[in-house]
Amino acid sequence: MSKITKTDAEWRQTLSPEAFRVLREHGTERAGTSPLNNEKRSGMFVCAGCGKELFASDTKYESGTGWPSFYAPVSEGAVGTSEDRSWFSTRTEVHCADCGGHLGHVFPDGPRPTGLRYCMNGVSLAFKPEKA
Template sequence: MSDKTEKSDADWKAELTPEQYHVTREQGTERPFTGPWWDEKRAGAYSCICCGAPLFRSETKYESGSGWPSFYAPADADAVGITEDRSHGMVRTEAHCAKCKAHLGHIFPDGPAPTGLRFCMNGTSLDFKPDDE
């Protein structure tokens, strides 16, 4: 898939499920413990559901208890972009795909070592490919 700047909303709506579109293109959030991958334990790679860019590896995934897939670091330092999010009466750090700008989730400073960060991602914004496939 190509980059967001080359696609219209109609293109994204045609390619994504309604929930994927809402989360990735309208900065939505899935309910905790309902999206894909929050309890995934297999080794593998997580990529952007919109453009396929590699985002996270299972080695950095951990159980945060939040109900969303959580990672302490992206697969590559440049894979995930950040934006200040002032919605819902609070200030948070939004995480988005650096390639296509798809909304992924938020980053919090309460993660494990070595980064101390929790990349709290919407499973709906991610695709997963197990290493054994």
């Protein structure tokens, strides 16, 4: 259950059309298009919809998929998951625990220590660099 609820009209006022399509309509951005793929600074990746802290930069790694990938969320309650049966397969969808925004999917082929790959849409995220 989302803690933040807004109408589609309210979401459209704060999100770009592409962010709305991905976050609110469970879309997927094209692989390799997010500037966050190349983000190497220390900091926090937050939900582009509500600002909730989701992934610390030290859990980001290069998965070769074309989407920002992480091996663990920042805390146990940062994200939620649900079963996704679209595209003729069963996957585990990842969403923001506060606003319910679609972030991407998690797969069991990631690196240690978790073995998980949180494959996130960059448009679903914003980056907040660590303050010096």
